[in-house]
Amino acid sequence: MGRPRKSPEARRLEGNPGKRPIPETSIVAGGSVVAPDHLSDDAKACIEIIKRSLPPKTYAACDAFLLAAYASAWAEHKRCVEEVNKPEFKHVEAGSQGQPVLNPWLKHMNEQARLLLSIGARLFLDPVARAALKLADEKPASKFDGLIGQSSSSDLSRH
Structure with a gap:
């Protein structure tokens, strides 16, 4: 399947050593993710944790459906694990014959x-996907940061 493609904004921030053309993004999703009402409490809590764990503007309103599918799968997985952890659970049962x-x-x-x-x-x-995630709001640190301004004046006073 491979890694997900980086956004054009992330590619621009990282530089373009291969000089390949970077496509322009014509569609920018907006809005905030709201957990659908039909989800269980566990699934809604899952969505909230995900939203708080990643940087703002990572997800848009249209991502709510995919997040709902993920959260539902997580809630169902949790239910299965709870069932398997019961003391009376049998890993192997007798079939119909x-x-x-x-x-x-x-x-x-x-x-x-x-x-x-x-x-x-x-x-x-x-x-792996989070390592590739860089937002357009983040600017790479300049090698000249700290040379001029408050931090540089405190450095100069020590010499």
């Missing part, structure tokens, strides 16, 4: 985990 069958809760838990991985990468929720 007496054969050993893996408990369906385990299969469902693993499906939700795979869903979390695939959606999470698109939402910058894994370390």
Whole structure:
């Protein structure tokens, strides 16, 4: 699948050593993410944690649907884990003809985990994607920072 593409703003900030053309962004999403009412309390809490954990303006209103899908998968995964952790839980059950069958809760838990991985990468929720995430508001530090101004005057007074 590969890493998600960097935004044109991030590419401009990092420089363009390959001199490849950087496309202009014609559509800029706006608005803020609001958790849909139909989500469980666990899923709504998941969305709130994600919104607070990443820099402002990372998500727009149109991302609410993908965040809702991620949060729903997380809430369902949590429910499966709670079920599996019960003392009476059996990992292997008897099937309809007496054969050993893996408990369906385990299969469902693993499906939700795979869903979390695939959606999470698109939402910058894994370390690799977050490392590539740089916002246009952030300006790279200049090598001349601190030479003029308050910090430089305190440095000069020491000499």
